[in-house]
Amino acid sequence: xxxxxxxxxxxxxxxxxxxxxxxxxxxxxxxxxxxxxxxxxxxxxxxxxxxxxxxxxxxxxxxxxxxxxxxxxxxxxxxxxxxxxxxxxxxxxxxxxxxxxxxxxxxxxxxxx
Amino acid sequence: xxxxxxxxxxxxxxxxxxxxxxxxxxxxxxxxxxxxxxxxxxxxxxxxxxxxxxxxxxxxxxxxxxxxxxxxxxxxxxxxxxxxxxxxxxxxxxxxxxxxxxxxxxxxxx
Numbered sequence: 001x002x003x004x005x006x007x008x009x010x011x012x013x014x015x016x017x018x019x020x021x022x023x024x025x026x027x028x029x030x031x032x033x034x035x036x037x038x039x040x041x042x043x044x045x046x047x048x049x050x051x052x053x054x055x056x057x058x059x060x061x062x063x064x065x066x067x068x069x070x071x072x073x074x075x076x077x078x079x080x081x082x083x084x085x086x087x088x089x090x091x092x093x094x095x096x097x098x099x100x101x102x103x104x105x106x107x108x109x110x111x112x113x
Numbered sequence: 114x115x116x117x118x119x120x121x122x123x124x125x126x127x128x129x130x131x132x133x134x135x136x137x138x139x140x141x142x143x144x145x146x147x148x149x150x151x152x153x154x155x156x157x158x159x160x161x162x163x164x165x166x167x168x169x170x171x172x173x174x175x176x177x178x179x180x181x182x183x184x185x186x187x188x189x190x191x192x193x194x195x196x197x198x199x200x201x202x203x204x205x206x207x208x209x210x211x212x213x214x215x216x217x218x219x220x221x222x223x
Contacts, residue, residue, distance in 0.1 A: 031210045042117075042203050042214035043156075050210060088156065092210060098169040099146035099161030099207055106155065 006089050006104025013079055014112050021087060021107040022073035029091030032065050032072040033101065037086045046087075047074070079111050115140065117215035119204050125221045131192040134218045138185050138206030145187040146212065147179060150201040159202075162187055194222045 006023045013019060023032075031050055035043035047058050049065035049072060056063055062075045072089055086108050090101040118137040126132050138145050147159040158171040162181035179189040185206075191198055199222045205212040 033211065035214075040216075040219070042119075042216045045211055045213060048211045090156075090212075092212075096169070098163065099144050099205070099212065100158045100169050100171065101146075101156075101212060102158075103156040 004089060004091060004102055004104040006107055008107060009105065010108040010110070012110045012112065015079060015081060017079055019076040019079055019083070019109060020073060021089075022071060023089035023091075023104045024071045025091055025102070026070070027091070027093065027102075028069040029102075030069070030094030031092035032063070033090045033092070034061075034063050034072070034074045035088045035090060037088065037106075039085075043088055076109075079109075081111050081113055084109055084111050117204055117206050117213055119202075119215040119218050121218060122216065123219045123221075125223060126194050127223050128194055128196060130194050131190060132194060132220060133188055133190045134202055134204075134220075136187045136189075136204030136206075136215060138187070138204075139208065139213055142206035142208050142213075143185050144207035145181055145185065146205045146207065147187070147189050148203040148205065148214075149173075150203055150217070151199075156203070159189065191220075196222050198222050 033048050034046045037043040047063040052069050054065040060077045086106045089104040120135045144163045146161040150156045161169040165181045176192045181187045201217045203217045205214045
């Protein structure tokens with residue numbers, strides 16, 4: 001089963017607000033990834049993190065790979081209505097994990113105009 | 114480059130039937146993974162193929178199988194369908210450390 005604890009489970013925010021979500025794990029991961037999924041679609045990769053302590057931005061999105069390699073967070077600044085969706089964190093243990101990602105339960109984001 | 118393509122997008126089967134789902138990875142990607150997504154269990158890893166060889170397998174019964182062809186296209190098969198197999202089945206292809214997903218095949222078992 002899943003090993004990643006993602007929080008919060010859901011968020012209701014006003015347009016323009018900043019958003020923060022995080023994932024923690026009992027295991028170490030070599031890579032952390034953040035995905036966004038819209039209803040009926042597959043997850044779309046937002047940010048990939050490869051080194052402990054790494055801070056990476058993609059437009060209004062910023063993500064960090066925790067120093068312990070057991071956690072990661074994602075921030076979205078100045079939210080807009082199209083940010084609505086489900087955000088997933090995923091960890092890749094590397095080595096012989098071969099394409100196996102462990103996913104968090106997802107954070108459902110609702111943005112009120 | 115075209116993304117990961119999955120067919121069919123939607124299908125309905127009855128219990129006991131079998132189903133085959135198809136996936137074409139991004140051109141040049143040789144690793145293909147399959148995931149099952151359900152509201153209760155979330156995203157669960159099924160298996161991964163590279164150069165026609167299964168390198169990793171998740172905790173699913175033997176009714177779930179897959180294969181990969183020499184052009185990296187992959188198929189997964191579920192035999193003797195059960196109601197609980199209703200799910201979104203996602204295929205992903207890998208480049209470096211990043212997994213790119215297709216839009217999925219939505220299977221409903223009645």
